[in-house]
Amino acid sequence: MIHAVLIFNTSGIPRLTKFYTPLHQSSQTVVQKIFSLISVRPQGLCNFLDAPELEAFLGPKDGSNERWRVVYRNYATLYFVFVVDGAESELGILDLIQVFVEALDRSFQNVCELDLVFHFDEVHHILAEIIQGGLVLETNVEEINSSVQSALKARKDSFISSNPLALGGSVGGSRNGGLPTPLNWLTDRLTGVSGR
């Protein structure tokens, strides 16, 4: 199961926090702890964060002798962090992060950090089409995108019908003219699942 999905930038400011399992410590502490460990890791190291400092947070919980794992990927100025347990495949989660970012890219057309800043609700909605309650809902980017679009349309229609005078609509993922920062999709090696 996926216990948390976190997005924060290279300064440690959270852009999205979603916890599927209640934590015993504040989400701020967790984000800061993970950030402080990830941000010092140079490029080229593995995408799994394993550090003695995290033992209290990731270590074996209530009886089971299983540790949680922190899987992360870095895209431009953002870190995408998934906290998962042994039911998830480590490499599969890496691919899932890629799927998530691709889905964001479809919705925002060339997504950049500013999109996530100003549309954090929309990011949540996109994530909700991929993961529900900590379990993977859908992994196909096309499928995800069409669900996202139909949900967006439903919200827009509802907004327009209740605000007939509004123009354009303030709901949804319309771009706000942020600086496009192309993501380096292809620099990261795909490890297989989505390639097939």
Place this chain on the structure above:
Amino acid sequence: MWERTLQDLIRGLRANKNDEAKFIAQAMDEIRKEIKNKDMELKAGAVMKLTYLNMLGYDMNWASFHIIEVMSSSKIHLKTVGYLAAGQSFDDDTDVLMLTTNLIKKDLSSSPAEVAITLNGLSSVVTPDLARDLIPEVFAMLNHSRPHIRKRAVLTLYRVCERYPEALPQGIIRLREKLDDSDPAVVSTTVNVICELARRNPQDYLPLAPHLFHLLTTSSNNWMLIKLIKLFGALSPHEPRLVKKLQPPITELISTTSAISLLYECVHTCIIGNMLQGPSGQSLAQTCVSKLAAFLQDADQNLRYIALLALVKIVPTHANLVAEHQDVILASVDDDDISIRMRALDLVTALVNKHNLQSIVQQLLSHLVQPQTSVPSAVQSLSQHVVPSIPSKAPSVPSQSSAYRLVLSQHVISMCSNSMYDNVTDFEWYLSVLVDLTYVSNVDIGSRIRDQLVDIVGRVRAVRAYAVKLMVKLLSDETLLVHAGEPGSCSEVLWAAAWICGEYCGELLAPEELLPYLLHSEIHNLDPDTIVVYLQAATKVFGYWFTEAAQQWTDDLLDKVKGAVDSMMERLEDFVSSPHIEVQERAANILQLFTFIKHDLTTYRPKSEPAFSDGYSASLSVFDASEIDSGPAFPKSLYLIHPLFSTYELNPVASAAQASVPIPEGLDLDAWLVPSMQVPVNDENEGGEVVAEKKVKKKGKKGKEKGSSDRTKSKETKRRTDGEEVLVPLEDTETPEEIAERERQKAERLERMREDPYYITDDQPPKPPVDDVDSIPIIRLDELPPPTPKVEPRLFALKSSSARSSSPRFVVEKEGEMPEGAIPTPPLSQSAPITRQQTPSLFERISTPPPILPSFQQYDVPGNDARASTPEPIKVTRVKKKGTGTGKKKHTTGTG
């Protein structure tokens, strides 16, 4: 009136980076106003802003009710905001959640878009109550016409069953149906849910195996295959037939798939699913290990990481296969990436055996050596087995956090001490490793090193001499003393050093040379616990040295002894007023002993000048004048201290020892210590015993304030009705026989107490214990060479250095000593915990009266056979008195 939208808030935050707190406080005020507004749009906007601020760490629990208001909006774009906010902020303690049951019910019967939002929200906020009430609706959604809703319903079912397990049997039936769903994505999510559920109770899902197996052989969806493989990894340990059935398809997947993640999961499942047993498993194991070894050498760090992860799991069954790749694994311990280092460390710890332990530990130690700090030369000179030169690549050692250094140090210790030092063949080497750790670890692991040192010296006799030598070096190292108390200084090691040097100072040729270090003026800096051990150790050293000196007495020793006693007393006086009670008490006790010795020394007159001894000195002396003439030629008080410490030898005690002490015959643990306690009860009940019983019983139930005393009373009366009528002797009804018996027992007790050094009786003038010097048992270590003038000029030369050179075989006393006549207990498991390991201060003294065992068999191991061969019952009374002289008795503070 302009209200800020979420976008405005975010812009404002970005514009006010310098004064964020003030800006947010202002925004919060606005939110509080807006959220109470009747306009739903405004309210939802406020909730949205609040959710954003919540992500930045601001509380939103106070707004739960308003969130529910937004959730209940009929507009889908507002409802979404409500469910999002609920998912982010609600937990089991959110009391307003119970208001949502009907709302969610209604939403689940609404348009597909709303149902999707609701199911997603429900997955996040579900509580046991909600789960119980909404189960029928969730089941109904499993058959929704849209696959998208069916997927969401399946996932919601998982959360519902998780919070409300009573729904599980019905849920499993539904999930089974969903495995046949027309939509492959629904099947995939169903597999996902079953995989998650099967991790808890795999047996419940075995009936689904044929179905799942069919999916495994027909599907080509890698996401689902990964989950199926994971699922079988959980199922197959519970169904041996499954293993056989799974081997062919999994072997095929391993050889054909191009997806590395699927390949890895197959290998992983083979390992955790018990598929590597038997002849067919052996080749599969070989394939798995070779695949993982290939990962280990891959350029992709991720593959190296997961390979280490899986190899740890295969080591217990196929250590030899993994050992072939030991070099690569060891290289991974040097990796720049801490994630890989951590996993490699785990794997290396699992791989350790007798043959590679030393090289592995050496390599790990070299990691701890920080390039910039020079290693104290003492360490290098001590560690003869340690490779003295730091590997040339030390400067490239990756940055190490102190947490990592701690983990590394712990791993070093645990791989050596694992299953009672099974892998350690050379304990001298291990002791020097521990000393090295003290210096290079630079983290707080001192207490663990201390416990190890004491444990080893207690268990391995052959290493004691070497240990004393090492510990003397530690004691004489002022840097340890000066930096004591600083984090990472490991000053706890001094505890062990002082204790070992004190306890085994007989190994030293000139123990008195140790005294300046034990009485160093800097020991104030130490932990009170350590100071106590220092004082005690100094006293032991004195005791040993005095007896030595007495045996080869020459009068020029007198000044030396006097000087040492003076310095000891001077130091003790510092501690007599210590704020730590234990330090104070010991210092005061020892000071009294030394005051006595000092007095004796000042009155001592050398025999060569008999003119003096006839005269006034005799009257000052504590001894009889008549005895001096026939007495020894040395101050008698030199024999005062040593017997206090050396009468019994310390041995490791088996963890079950205390429990197996048999209750001596005639000892009734239920008997009253103070019989008169019973008197008022009897008076009260006018002697009627049956009445008394009833009354007391009633009282025990009623009176709470008298509860405890009543309960004991009722127990007493109950026992009395069992037949022992005279169990409670009343003062006034005591028969003459009983009185006589009591008197006799008292006399006996007093007699015992007079003999016992631990009791101070006041009915006779305290005689100085030195009175009968000759009866004090003296331990002579017969194997040691007789005291001769210093052969070795070196400081702290060891006495038995010749014995050491012949490379002793190290024997570990693993089991520990058991009391005699121990009640036979089931054989101890190998890993039986040794109580002493954690708390070295709980050493129990097991007596071995020296007159009976005149020589210690230095390298002998009283192991299991010793325990079996001497099954004599424990004697509580003095051995001497009874004359049964079985030789051993046990002294513990409590049970005696």
